[in-house]
Amino acid sequence: MAATNDILAKDRAHMLHPLHHPSAHQEPLIFESGHGVWMRTVDGREMIDGLAGLWNVLMGHGNVELADAARDQMASLAYCSSYVGSGNIPAIELADRMAGWAYPSLNTTFFTSGGAESNESAFKTVRYYWRRLGKPEKVKVIAREQAYHGITLATMSATGMTGFWPMFEPRVPNFLHIPAPNPYRYSGDVKPGETIGQAAARALEEAILREGPETVGAFIAEPVQGAGGVIVPPEDYFPLVRQICDKYEVLFIADEVITGFGRTGDWFGLTRYGIEPDIMSFAKGVTSGYLPLGGIQISDKIRDVIMNAPANERWMHAFTYSGHPTCAAVALKNIELLERVDAAGNAAKMGKRLLDGLHGLAEEFPIIGDVRGQGLICAIELVADRETRQPAGLGNDVREAALERGFFTRAIGDIIAFAPPLIITADEIDQSVQMVGEAIAAVQARQA
Numbered sequence: 001m002a003a004t005n006d007i008l009a010k011d012r013a014h015m016l017h018p019l020h021h022p023s024a025h026q027e028p029l030i031f032e033s034g035h036g037v038w039m040r041t042v043d044g045r046e047m048i049d050g051l052a053g054l055w056n057v058l059m060g061h062g063n064v065e066l067a068d069a070a071r072d073q074m075a076s077l078a079y080c081s082s083y084v085g086s087g088n089i090p091a092i093e094l095a096d097r098m099a100g101w102a103y104p105s106l107n108t109t110f111f112t113s114g115g116a117e118s119n120e121s122a123f124k125t126v127r128y129y130w131r132r133l134g135k136p137e138k139v140k141v142i143a144r145e146q147a148y149h150g151i152t153l154a155t156m157s158a159t160g161m162t163g164f165w166p167m168f169e170p171r172v173p174n175f176l177h178i179p180a181p182n183p184y185r186y187s188g189d190v191k192p193g194e195t196i197g198q199a200a201a202r203a204l205e206e207a208i209l210r211e212g213p214e215t216v217g218a219f220i221a222e223p224v225q226g227a228g229g230v231i232v233p234p235e236d237y238f239p240l241v242r243q244i245c246d247k248y249e250v251l252f253i254a255d256e257v258i259t260g261f262g263r264t265g266d267w268f269g270l271t272r273y274g275i276e277p278d279i280m281s282f283a284k285g286v287t288s289g290y291l292p293l294g295g296i297q298i299s300d301k302i303r304d305v306i307m308n309a310p311a312n313e314r315w316m317h318a319f320t321y322s323g324h325p326t327c328a329a330v331a332l333k334n335i336e337l338l339e340r341v342d343a344a345g346n347a348a349k350m351g352k353r354l355l356d357g358l359h360g361l362a363e364e365f366p367i368i369g370d371v372r373g374q375g376l377i378c379a380i381e382l383v384a385d386r387e388t389r390q391p392a393g394l395g396n397d398v399r400e401a402a403l404e405r406g407f408f409t410r411a412i413g414d415i416i417a418f419a420p421p422l423i424i425t426a427d428e429i430d431q432s433v434q435m436v437g438e439a440i441a442a443v444q445a446r447q448a
């Protein structure tokens with residue numbers, strides 16, 4: 001059902017949307033309001049937001065306490081510069097609140113307005129760090145296939161979803177990609193006796209050696225790959241990655257833009273492995289998406305290099321909206337709320353219920369080839385045949401059928417992603433699973 005003609009006419013005449021093509025905007029959903037996990041369109045359709053906006057609306061929609069935090073800060077000081085020599089209380093309090101929270105050695109924060117700016121900041125900080133240590137040739141960044149790190153030129157070049165590249169070539173040099181640690185579809189070679197986690201970590205070591213460790217500055221990874229297909233790595237992967245990075249003096253950037261702030265059932269994505277990155281990028285969930293905010297946290301050793309630089313080698317990196325007081329005030333309130341409702345604990349509990357429900361669907365529908373997830377970032381992958389794992393080519397059909405039933409999410413090819421707000425209830429999880437089950441049944445009935 002289309003939105004009102006008037007709004008649609010203005011939209012088509014004047015708006016360029018992310019990933020724009022007019023063919024994909026024939027009958028757009030125009031959202032008007034939301035409450036908890038539910039969203040409502042201007043033409044009165046209600047649906048569960050199965051992707052929490054874009055993986056970010058952790059506290060759900062319509063949260064008045066977040067709105068009040070923004071209003072209060074705006075009424076007193078909406079904006080001021082955080083350029084060196086000035087600052088504001090909410091941004092300072094937020095940096096203090098976040099110090100050591102995710103990882104004990106990450107105690108210093110630089111704020112941005114979103115994920116791509118965060119990863120850009122991380123890449124530039126890597127260059128800065130090695131240059132200051134007399135190793136300016138360490139500029140290469142190793143990323144993974146199916147990674148998503150943003151769409152500015154450098155972050156697009158780090159992104160391993162190749163569809164983002166062709167019309168914007170040439171990419172920024174010195175970004176390369178190794179296979180993702182995808183237990184269901186590993187694209188690299190696995191030696192006899194090796195686990196996929198070991199093979200994928202070996203791919204990192206081999207890439208570093210091939211390129212020359214003296215040229216490799218950093219490795220970047222999402223703890224759970226989101227946009228590239230909800231890829232949950234094997235348990236042995238990240239500890240090996242950390243060892244390899246240490247061995248060859250390669251900085252490890254954790255892109256926690258999706259996984260940070262409770263999504264995986266832990267507050268941050270790598271704590272379950274007992275390891276720490278050198279830089280963490282964050283965004284999205286830090287404000288539950290209520291205002292644009294992101295940042296990087298840097299390790300104490302990187303901080304020392306910045307703090308001890310001569311003035312003519314200062315860290316010459318900045319954004320107008322770095323440390324935006326209103327965004328920071330909303331983030332502080334959001335973190336308070338996430339803790340109050342134990343969002344990470346609920347993600348762990350509801351994530352398990354969701355996975356159980358999806359496994360139940362897999363018993364019913366052989367078209368589901370794989371069920372995976374960690375906390376409340378889960379997926380099913382549709383296949384034509386479980387043996388061959390050939391794609392079913394039905395992801396979008398199932399997505400649309402689920403939407404008709406009141407469950408809104410995204411299909412990444414044949415992968416249906418589930419990443420609802422972290423405040424979701426057991427009943428809403430069950431409704432989601434039921435709607436997706438009915439959607440699969442309907443699509444299959446149409447095919448028969």
Ligand SMILES: Cc1ncc(COP(=O)(O)O)c(C=O)c1O
Nearest residue numbers: 114115116148149150222257258
């Ligand atoms: C892991 C990851 N990194 C970076 C980004 C880019 O963030 P933004 O769209 O805020 O620039 C995203 C966005 O989805 C993401 O999922």
